[in-house]
Amino acid sequence: xxxxxxxxxxxxxxxxxxxxxxxxxxxxxxxxxxxxxxxxxxxxxxxxxxxxxxxxxxxxxxxxxxxxxxxxxxxxxxxxxxxxxxxxxxxxxxxxxxxxxxxxxxxxxxxxxxxxxxxxxxxxxxxxxxxxxxxxxxxxxxxxxxxxxxxxxxxxxxxxxxxxxxxxxxxxxxxxxxxxxxxxxxxxxxxxxxxxxxxxxxxxxxxxxxxxxxx
Amino acid sequence: xxxxxxxxxxxxxxxxxxxxxxxxxxxxxxxxxxxxxxxxxxxxxxxxxxxxxxxxxxxxxxxxxxxxxxxxxxxxxxxxxxxxxxxxxxxxxxxxxxxxxxxxxxxxxxxxxxxxxxxxxxxxxxxxxxxxxxxxxxxxxxxxxxxxxxxxxxxxxxxxxxxxxxxxxxxxxxxxxxxxxxxxxxxxxxxxxxxxxxxxxxxxxxxxxxxxxxxxxxxxxxxxxxxxxxxxxxxxxxxxxxxxxxxxxxxxxxxxxxxxxxxxxxxxxxxxx
Numbered sequence: 001x002x003x004x005x006x007x008x009x010x011x012x013x014x015x016x017x018x019x020x021x022x023x024x025x026x027x028x029x030x031x032x033x034x035x036x037x038x039x040x041x042x043x044x045x046x047x048x049x050x051x052x053x054x055x056x057x058x059x060x061x062x063x064x065x066x067x068x069x070x071x072x073x074x075x076x077x078x079x080x081x082x083x084x085x086x087x088x089x090x091x092x093x094x095x096x097x098x099x100x101x102x103x104x105x106x107x108x109x110x111x112x113x114x115x116x117x118x119x120x121x122x123x124x125x126x127x128x129x130x131x132x133x134x135x136x137x138x139x140x141x142x143x144x145x146x147x148x149x150x151x152x153x154x155x156x157x158x159x160x161x162x163x164x165x166x167x168x169x170x171x172x173x174x175x176x177x178x179x180x181x182x183x184x185x186x187x188x189x190x191x192x193x194x195x196x197x198x199x200x201x202x203x204x205x206x207x208x209x210x211x212x213x214x215x
Numbered sequence: 216x217x218x219x220x221x222x223x224x225x226x227x228x229x230x231x232x233x234x235x236x237x238x239x240x241x242x243x244x245x246x247x248x249x250x251x252x253x254x255x256x257x258x259x260x261x262x263x264x265x266x267x268x269x270x271x272x273x274x275x276x277x278x279x280x281x282x283x284x285x286x287x288x289x290x291x292x293x294x295x296x297x298x299x300x301x302x303x304x305x306x307x308x309x310x311x312x313x314x315x316x317x318x319x320x321x322x323x324x325x326x327x328x329x330x331x332x333x334x335x336x337x338x339x340x341x342x343x344x345x346x347x348x349x350x351x352x353x354x355x356x357x358x359x360x361x362x363x364x365x366x367x368x369x370x371x372x373x374x375x376x377x378x379x380x381x382x383x384x385x386x387x388x389x390x391x392x393x394x395x396x397x398x399x400x401x402x403x404x405x406x407x408x409x410x411x412x413x414x415x416x417x418x419x420x421x422x423x424x425x426x427x428x429x430x431x432x433x434x435x436x437x438x439x440x441x442x443x444x445x446x447x448x449x450x451x452x453x454x455x456x457x458x459x460x461x462x463x464x465x466x467x468x469x470x471x472x473x474x475x476x477x478x479x480x481x482x483x484x485x486x487x488x
Contacts, residue, residue, distance in 0.1 A: 048361070159436075161437055164439065176437055176438060178434065179434070180437075193365070193435065197431070
């Protein structure tokens with residue numbers, strides 16, 4: 001070691017010793033504290049945590065304004081991604097109304113969040129139709145996304161969302177899909193998986209916690 | 216064109232393709248040299264094709280998104296597929312299909328001490344039965360199942376572990392000749408097959424009689440087949456585990472008993488040509 005550095009280390013040690021904490025013991029106690037903090041489990045989330053189990057957000061789609069957007073467009077925002085289609089009469093309107101309510105519960109924090117409504121029926125859901133649909137629920141924070149069937153299939157496959165574009169969409173007009181809300185942090189990392197069984201309040205609490213720890 | 220689409224993999228896995236391809240090539244080459252019986256060929260190809268179809272085609276999409284199809288997939292991976300492959304006694308044919316260095320390597324590995332030790336441990340009836348039953352139970356624990364169905368790495372680990380464990384268990388109980396250095400009596404092999412029945416019945420019944428959804432992941436991510444409710448899906452899955460899983464043991468027991476009652480015929484089957 002460089003003699004100057006060695007001298008500096010000795011000075012630090014002496015200063016710490018003077019404070020009544022010998023350096024060795026100081027390091028030891030810090031190590032134990034760190035080890036313990038790793039052992040004590042973090043407070044669980046209200047909704048399902050999926051950190052590390054689902055891939056980071058990665059897509060290139062068309063927004064309801066007609067422009068091409070990618071995951072990096074929304075970097076810095078907390079994202080709530082939902083797969084649905086505008087002609088859906090069951091789960092989608094309920095889930096979208098719910099997400100809009102959660103946004104209201106977030107108050108000012110909602111400005112740091114975006115709802116991404118990804119259509120499963122890109123043949124019918126043009127950007128204009130999507131724009132009209134998402135603004136009905138939340139004109140400020142909701143974004144409608146569409147693309148080619150292949151693009152959407154790739155995205156649903158990544159997140160294990162059921163989607164069979166080859167099945168009889170056209171005849172029945174109904175698409176089998178889940179009710180998951182995939183929640184990504186500001187860096188695009190998948191963190192939580194909310195469902196219709198989670199209450200709006202607990203979802204809002206988790207989102208607030210994520211916003212606080214993420215900035 | 217559309218028919219071919221069904222045979223394309225839903226999620227490509229190089230490992231599945233390489234293992235299935237290697238097994239098929241070795242067996243084909245071996246058939247030319249060791250001339251196995253028609254019955255053996257039939258068992259081997261049915262087993263291998265079934266295993267490939269459930270794990271590397273569009274079937275996999277349905278297994279990911281419908282609980283009862285997932286149970287069917289595991290019935291093939293853990294029971295039917297390995298069962299048929301073991302029944303075909305493919306080892307001598309596969310060995311004959313290998314190039315000379317490969318055969319030498321296999322002979323060396325078969326004498327490797329740690330492997331012989333592991334063989335003695337894994338062939339202990341209690342351990343083999345516990346591993347077989349516990350593995351089914353482990354992947355069906357609600358929280359484990361949830362994570363395995365969303366994380367593709369865990370999903371693959373689950374399917375591979377089921378297949379390898381199936382191969383081990385059926386290999387121990389159906390194989391007549393000693394496995395490396397361990398020889399089990401027909402009685403203990405029959406007892407092992409009987410012992411794995413109750414755990415499967417209990418697990419299947421627990422799932423069948425559950426009044427609430429134990430595996431919500433299929434509702435969360437969406438079901439592949441419309442019109443089947445969550446509880447109905449769960450009940451069909453429970454029935455598959457309950458009856459069909461235990462059924463394989465019954466067939467296995469009949470096969471072992473027949474081989475004991477008709478030793479001549481069994482020997483003829485084991486050593487063809």
